[in-house]
Amino acid sequence: MSVQVMLEATGVEVAFPVGTSLGARLRHQQHMLHAVDGVDLAVRKGEALALVGESGSGKSTLARAIVGIQRTSHGQIELDGKVLPARRPSADRRRIQMVFQDPYSSLNPRLTVGGILRELLRVHHVVPRHEVDSHARELLRMVGLGEDAAGALPRQFSGGQRQRVAIARAIALRPELLVADEPVSALDVSVQATILNLLQELRAELGLTLLFISHNLAVVRHLCDRVAVMYMGRIIEVAPTEELFRDPRHPYTAGLLAAIPRMTTRDEGEAPAVRGDPPSPLRLPTGCRFRSRCPLAQPVCAEQDPALVTSRADPEHSAACHFAWTAETASAPEPV
Amino acid sequence: MSGPAQLEVSDLRVQITAQHGVVRPIDGVSLEIGAGEAVGLVGESGSGKSLTLKSILGLLPPEAKVTSGRVVFNGTDLTQLSRSRLNKVRGAKIAMIFQEPMSALNPVMRVGNQIAEGPRIHLGMSRAQSVRRAVDLMRRVGIPDPERRFRAFPHEFSGGMRQRVMIAMALSCDPELILCDEPTTALDVTIQDQILRLLAELCRESGTSLMFVTHDLPVVAQVCHQVAVMYAGRIVERGTVAEVFSRPLHPYTLGLLRSAPDVDRPGQSLVPIPGSPPSLASPPPGCRFHPRCKFAEEDCKATEPPLRLVDVSRVTACLHYERCLDEIGADT
Numbered sequence: 140m141s142v143q144v145m146l147e148a149t150g151v152e153v154a155f156p157v158g159t160s161l162g163a164r165l166r167h168q169q170h171m172l173h174a175v176d177g178v179d180l181a182v183r184k185g186e187a188l189a190l191v192g193e194s195g196s197g198k199s200t201l202a203r204a205i206v207g208i209q210r211t212s213h214g215q216i217e218l219d220g221k222v223l224p225a226r227r228p229s230a231d232r233r234r235i236q237m238v239f240q241d242p243y244s245s246l247n248p249r250l251t252v253g254g255i256l257r258e259l260l261r262v263h264h265v266v267p268r269h270e271v272d273s274h275a276r277e278l279l280r281m282v283g284l285g286e287d288a289a290g291a292l293p294r295q296f297s298g299g300q301r302q303r304v305a306i307a308r309a310i311a312l313r314p315e316l317l318v319a320d321e322p323v324s325a326l327d328v329s330v331q332a333t334i335l336n337l338l339q340e341l342r343a344e345l346g347l348t349l350l351f352i353s354h355n356l357a358v359v360r361h362l363c364d365r366v367a368v369m370y371m372g373r374i375i376e377v378a379p380t381e382e383l384f385r386d387p388r389h390p391y392t393a394g395l396l397a398a399i400p401r402m403t404t405r406d407e408g409e410a411p412a413v414r415g416d417p418p419s420p421l422r423l424p425t426g427c428r429f430r431s432r433c434p435l436a437q438p439v440c441a442e443q444d445p446a447l448v449t450s451r452a453d454p455e456h457s458a459a460c461h462f463a464w465t466a467e468t469a470s471a472p473e474p475v
Numbered sequence: 476m477s478g479p480a481q482l483e484v485s486d487l488r489v490q491i492t493a494q495h496g497v498v499r500p501i502d503g504v505s506l507e508i509g510a511g512e513a514v515g516l517v518g519e520s521g522s523g524k525s526l527t528l529k530s531i532l533g534l535l536p537p538e539a540k541v542t543s544g545r546v547v548f549n550g551t552d553l554t555q556l557s558r559s560r561l562n563k564v565r566g567a568k569i570a571m572i573f574q575e576p577m578s579a580l581n582p583v584m585r586v587g588n589q590i591a592e593g594p595r596i597h598l599g600m601s602r603a604q605s606v607r608r609a610v611d612l613m614r615r616v617g618i619p620d621p622e623r624r625f626r627a628f629p630h631e632f633s634g635g636m637r638q639r640v641m642i643a644m645a646l647s648c649d650p651e652l653i654l655c656d657e658p659t660t661a662l663d664v665t666i667q668d669q670i671l672r673l674l675a676e677l678c679r680e681s682g683t684s685l686m687f688v689t690h691d692l693p694v695v696a697q698v699c700h701q702v703a704v705m706y707a708g709r710i711v712e713r714g715t716v717a718e719v720f721s722r723p724l725h726p727y728t729l730g731l732l733r734s735a736p737d738v739d740r741p742g743q744s745l746v747p748i749p750g751s752p753p754s755l756a757s758p759p760p761g762c763r764f765h766p767r768c769k770f771a772e773e774d775c776k777a778t779e780p781p782l783r784l785v786d787v788s789r790v791t792a793c794l795h796y797e798r799c800l801d802e803i804g805a806d807t
Contacts, residue, residue: 193663297751327519328690332734332747354664357693361736361745381741398668399738400693402720404700411672413665416633 145348146182146205146235146316151175151214153200157421172420174200176372177214179447182316187342187349189359189380191395192369195417198352201369202318205350206237218316233263236314240321242301246293252279252304253289259311275311281344282307283337299330303337310341317341318350323358335362356399360384365455368392371420371428374447376463378456388450388458391429427461435462480507480547481684482531482569482652487544489523489530498755500526500539502708505782508652508701513678513685515695515716517731518705521752524688527705528654530554531686532569533561548652567597570645574657576637580629586640587613587625593647612643616673635666639673646677652684659694671697692735696720704728707753707763710782713790722800724791726768729799762794770798 153175163169175197182188190198203209205216207227216223223231239245247255256275260266266274276286282303293301302322309317319338323331335358341347353359359366359380366383368376368391376389387393397412415432418424424431430440439461447459458464489501501523508514518524529535531546533553546553548569553561565571573579581589590612591605600608606625613621616639629637638658645653655674659667675698678685687698695702695716702719704712704727712725723729730748737743750767753759759766765775772795780792793799 193665299751328692328731328735329519329748330751332745335736336745336747356664357736357738360738360741361743384738384741394665398665400667400671400691400697401739402693402696402737403739404696404716409672411665411669413668416635416666417663 143184144181145184145219146350147217148178148180148201148205149215149217151178151180151201151204151216152212153197153204153209154212170421173372174420175204175211178369178372178374180367180374180377182348182350183365184315185346185348186365187351187363189363189366190350190352190369191354191356191359191366193354193395193417195371195420196369197372198369199320202237202320202350202352205316206235206318207232208237229263233312234314235316235318236309236312238302238305238309238317238319238322241325242293242298242305243325245305246301246308248293251290251292252284252296252307255293255304255308256289256311259308263312265312278307278311279304281310281341283333297330298326299333302326302334306334306337306341310345310347313345314347316348316350318352320352321354322351324353324355331358338362356396368395371417371423373428373459375429375460376458377447378458382453382456386456388456388463389429389460390433390435392458394432427459429460435460437461479509481510481512481549482686483507483545483547484527484531485545485547487527487530487546488542489526489535489539490542491536491539493538493756496756499758500708500755501530502758504544504705504708504710506703506710506713508684508686510651511678511682511684512701513675513687513699515699515702516686516688516705517690517692517695517702519690519731519752521707521755522705523708524690524705525656528571528656528686528688531654532565532571534571563597566593566650567648568650569652569654570648570650571654572638572641572645572656572658574660576634576641576661577629579641580637582629584628585626586629586632587621587627590640590643590647593644597648608647609643612647613640615646615677616640616643617669618643633666634662635670638662638666638670642670642674642677646681646683649681650683652686653678655685655687657689658687660689660691667694674698692720692731693737704731707758708755709763709792711764711792713782714788718789722803724785724789724796724799725764725793726770726799727764729802730767762792770795 154171154173156169157172178201192198200209204211253275256278257271260271260274276289279286279288284303323334342349351363363380366380367374370391376392387396394413413432418431426442427440427445430436445459445461447457449457450464485505487501487504491498491500504527516524530541541554587609590609594600594605594608610621610625618624618639659670689695699716702716703710706727712728723732733746734748748767753763761776761778762780765771774794780794782790782792784790
């Protein structure tokens with residue numbers, strides 16, 4: 140696969156005001172919650188990149204910022220080397236489409252499935268007017284729904300079928316990048332498989348680039364080429380999927396992997412993989428954000444916020460931990 | 476199985492009368508738990524696993540009724556008990572942990588008092604004794620600074636901490652059996668890991684039996700020795716976790732295992748189960764899985780296959796279970 144960056148996020152920040160009482164606002168004491176706090180991320184053409192992390196890590200907010208439905212407070216997002224403006228022209232919006240987690244609330248309940256697709260095709264002039272109807276049916280066929288699905292309302296479908304409709308809607312505009320935010324989390328296991336297989340087929344068929352947001356690492360390992368791990372608004376490790384599973388360099392990634400329930404019974408009395416709760420995003424620890432739960436934490440972790448550093452041996456692998464590459468740099472210690 | 480059954484559910488049937496007719500979400504479920512055992516009950520949404528759990532303690536919604544079957548706990552049929560007699564079992568002998576701790580906890584009562592309430596009512600403790608016990612329990616389940624956190628309200632706790640409170644409440648009267656309804660589904664994976672380890676450890680220490688309902692097969696492997704698989708209101712297979720997950724004897728179990736990606740088997744192709752679960756208002760005749768089953772024969776449509784013992788501690792409701800084994804054999 141050629142390494143051609145398609146979408147590049149640089150220094151992206153998204154902050155939400157909290158404590159919105161009038162008094163607080165008048166006294167300028169409004170706190171900002173930094174859901175995404177300085178993220179650099181490159182999505183390569185044709186790849187499936189996973190964005191993983193726990194709730195509150197900022198993965199969905201980052202995804203929404205990339206799609207353009209969430210204003211960023213800082214940073215920029217480039218698509219094919221062109222910076223996307225805050226108000227995106229519709230031609231740019233078309234190129235990045237999204238599938239949401241909940242197929243029950245993300246489809247218009249008053250429109251038939253065919254109506255949802257036809258509206259989209261007409262507004263964006265995807266195909267000539269007289270072909271709109273046949274193209275909508277073609278899309279439904281592509282996602283594995285019968286053509287007669289066009290006349291039905293979303294509520295007549297099961298969760299898995301609705302997610303197929305949501306995918307049909309997303310690919311209707313022939314996007315280059317498909318952002319899927321936990322698309323299978325609300326589905327039963329046997330239905331999950333059909334959606335994951337569909338995403339894989341569509342990738343092959345349409346050459347889609349996929350940004351896949353998930354907390355389920357088994358699904359990620361199955362579907363994605365590379366993984367970016369988020370913790371408290373930051374990306375703390377990026378690596379090719381198998382490399383990440385084989386040799387995680389950030390202690391949080393290692394803990395996350397160890398915490399995955401396995402199909403085999405485990406040893407009794409073993410300590411949990413990661414201790415404690417995540418910190419409040421309003422009161423982050425100084426220095427490294429993970430240090431309050433980190434088994435390796437040292438004094439330096441409280442003083443310095445580790446940057447995302449790329450391995451010298453492997454340019455594909457980066458981690459934001461002071462000790463991620465200590466073995467590599469032992470001969471020539473970096474100024475930490 | 477260790478010792479005689481502590482809880483024995485036999486041929487349980489539950490019926491819900493809805494506007495459009497009668498639905499039977501549980502249709503002949505039998506299972507047993509020995510003292511100190513941990514049994515997982517797995518299945519997809521609508522299989523009746525949660526309802527089975529709730530009917531054990533008589534917690535069914537008003538429109539649902541147990542129409543037949545027995546739930547025998549230490550020799551007493553719980554379905555025949557009066558409300559007040561049942562209340563002496565609930566919480567004291569059999570405790571329950573729910574999926575969403577925020578909606579299961581009282582939002583306007585301090586968490587410590589919620590934990591202390593059980594021992595006061597069921598064990599006849601004084602106020603001071605029960606408070607001491609609650610603080611001890613909070614420490615045991617890993618809530619930091621329990622003396623101070625005693626006075627906190629549920630909304631001041633994170634999801635994982637709330638689930639720890641639920642566990643402390645469940646343990647508060649030294650129950651013999653704890654029923655868990657998807658206790659970690661709403662939690663993050665690192666917190667889920669903490670809670671599962673805590674539950675398994677506490678039950679092992681105190682010899683409490685566990686019945687654990689979940690849709691997540693790997694979660695069962697972390698906590699349970701035995702597992703029962705439910706499909707459309709019936710149990711289709713039972714056995715030890717290691718056996719059932721490595722040599723499933725029912726095509727539905729095989730389908731579940733094949734459709735979920737296993738983190739330790741990258742590159743494995745996912746095979747979804749074709750079709751969708753049947754309507755419980757008019758389930759198919761014979762084996763309920765036959766319309767989706769690739770091994771189905773004529774006899775599957777005609778006869779309702781009973782659960783039968785086919786191997787040492789292996790129970791299946793499939794007439795042609797050998798084909799599952801052939802299929803696994805062909806794969807490896």
